[in-house]
Amino acid sequence: MTYPIIGITLDAEEPGGYSNMPWYALRQNYADVVVASGGLPLALPHEPDLVGAYLEKLDGLIVTGGAFDVDPSMFGAETRHDTVVTKDRRTAFEKAMTEAMLGADKPVLGICGGQQLLHVILGGTLIQHIPDEVDAPLSHEQPNPRTEAGHHVDVVPGTLLHRIVGTNRLDVNSAHHQAAKDLSDNITVNATAPDGVIEGIEDARYRFCLGVQWHPEYLISKGDKDIIDAFIAASRT
Numbered sequence: 001m002t003y004p005i006i007g008i009t010l011d012a013e014e015p016g017g018y019s020n021m022p023w024y025a026l027r028q029n030y031a032d033v034v035v036a037s038g039g040l041p042l043a044l045p046h047e048p049d050l051v052g053a054y055l056e057k058l059d060g061l062i063v064t065g066g067a068f069d070v071d072p073s074m075f076g077a078e079t080r081h082d083t084v085v086t087k088d089r090r091t092a093f094e095k096a097m098t099e100a101m102l103g104a105d106k107p108v109l110g111i112c113g114g115q116q117l118l119h120v121i122l123g124g125t126l127i128q129h130i131p132d133e134v135d136a137p138l139s140h141e142q143p144n145p146r147t148e149a150g151h152h153v154d155v156v157p158g159t160l161l162h163r164i165v166g167t168n169r170l171d172v173n174s175a176h177h178q179a180a181k182d183l184s185d186n187i188t189v190n191a192t193a194p195d196g197v198i199e200g201i202e203d204a205r206y207r208f209c210l211g212v213q214w215h216p217e218y219l220i221s222k223g224d225k226d227i228i229d230a231f232i233a234a235s236r237t
Contacts, residue, residue, distance in 0.1 A: 003040040004059035004235035009097070009114070010043050011066045012090050029217045030064060037225075037232040046093035051100050060208075060235030061101045063094050065112025065215065069178055072128060075120045081128035083177060095121060107208035107234040109227070112176055115201065115211030122203055123184025130177055130197065138195045142174045147218055150174035153199040159190035160202045160210060164230040165223035172199065172214035172221070179213065208234035 008031065010024040018025070024045060031041040044054060068087045072080045074095075094114070098121055101108050110118035116126055127133045130140050142150030149171035155162045162168070170191070180198040183189065191200030191212070203209040208231065216224035 001038065002236060003038065004232060005042055005057055006034045006039040006232070006235060007042050007044045007054060007058040007061045007097070008034070009062065009064050009090075009094050010045060011064065012046060012087055026064070027217070029219075030062065033217045033219065033225075033228045034062070034232065037228045039232045039235060044093075044097065046089050048089075048093045048096050051093070051096045054097060055100045055104060055106075058101065058106065060107040060231060061097060061109070062231075063098055063108065063110045063114030063117060065114055065175070066090075068113065069128070070113070070117050070120055070126060072126070075125040077125070077128070081132070083129050091117065102206055102209060105207050107231055108206070108210070109208075109231045110211035111217065112213060112215055115213050116176075116178055116180065118209070118211040119180040119187065119198075119201055122187050122201070122209075124180055124187050124201075125182040127179045127181045127197075130179055133181075134179075134195055134197060136195060137197065138174070138193055140174045140176050140179070140193070140197065146173045146175060146215060147220060148173065149220055151193055153191040153193055153214070155200075156188075156190050156192075159188060160204070160208075161190035161200050161212070161227075165226050167223060170221055170223045172212075173218055174214060176213060 034041040069084045199213040201211045216227045
């Protein structure tokens with residue numbers, strides 16, 4: 001079997017907890033689902049100067065989520081919400097890595113915060129805090145475990161996501177306070193929550209360029225497994 005090499009971006013933490021030195025982190029299930037779908041996971045430290053070397057090795061890229069936000073200055077915002085927390089070196093690396101992979105037309109899957117960064121890279125803007133900008137929003141930071149659904153999304157027919165999951169509705173988990181907002185001409189919305197919040201995006205200019213606001217690595221539905229399978233299959237070709 002050929003194992004496509006899948007880069008998975010790491011989170012970065014300050015000293016404390018695991019170590020008294022700065023440390024990287026990655027939930028095991030990100031790697032587990034890559035292996036289960038036939039890929040070889042490779043964790044990516046945040047080294048912007050090594051993007052070109054990573055690019056040569058990788059067949060696909062997963063941009064992961066985390067408890068932080070894209071700097072509003074990246075999408076032209078003139079204000080910054082009080083809740084915004086950034087990790088600048090991580091974001092700089094993920095932006096450069098994503099742009100390099102797209103430039104080479106290699107598959108990219110953005111998950112949660114990774115979807116939001118992908119949206120900005122493709123020319124979109126973000127809602128900085130959902131409760132302040134969405135009328136009667138759902139609980140997008142669900143109180144129940146991430147292994148359970150927080151709400152459902154409506155999948156847009158005719159999109160890549162719809163072709164992958166083969167259904168008009170998916171139950172998803174939810175762990176975010178920001179979301180995609182304004183679109184560019186390159187962005188196609190492929191899923192929305194019942195409150196209108198954008199939950200998935202894609203760009204048809206590329207072979208596989210998909211972002212989902214939920215965490216399919218938890219595999220709470222068949223559709224989640226279908227997304228990972230399709231991404232790995234695209235990375236193999």
